[in-house]
Amino acid sequence: MRVTVISIPVLDQEKALQFYTLKLGFIKKRDIPLDGGNRWLTLVSKDAQDGPELLLEPAPLHFEPSKVYQEELMKAGIPYTQFDVDDVQKEYDRLVELGVEFSVKPTAMGTLKVAVLNDTCGNNIQLVEEL
Incomplete structure (x- = not known):
């Protein structure tokens, strides 16, 4: 068994695509039209x-429990998911220059350093560096 696809709920797939590729640096792999x-x-x-x-999942637009869950995580300041990075401070500085908003600046927490950003599509995303 292995992980091949992980989804993140987004309010607008095109806006999410722009943010995740142009700001976070991901690469589009599949783009298949659906109903x-x-x-x-x-x-x-x-x-x-x-x-x-x-997977940039449009679930909040079509499934009310997903929308409520996403909204409540946002209100509570809880990250929906996390991405590992080699250097949180360097990534934070790069993303701030690109206009990305952070609710948590780089902070050491034991053996980790974390920062939390707003993906502009309804989610807090935590960046994590192992120290």
């Missing part, structure tokens, strides 16, 4: 193009 104007839209890390795919 209702939705897409099977996946991204991969530029450093692991054969690795797990990140």
Whole structure:
């Protein structure tokens, strides 16, 4: 058993595609049109193009419990997911220059350093560096 696709709920697939590729640096892998104007839209890390795919899932638009869950995580400041990075401070500085908003600046927490950003599509995303 292995992880091949992980989904993240987004309010707008096109806006999410722009943010995740142009700001976070992911690469589009699949873009398959589906019914209702939705897409099977996946991204991969530029450093692991054969690795797990990140599905930009339009669930909050079509499934009320998903929308409520996403909204409540946002209100509570809880990250929906996390991405590992080699250097949180360097990534934070790069993303701030691109206009990305952070609710948590780089902070050491034991053996980790974390920062939390707003993906502009309804999610807090935590960046994590192992120290």
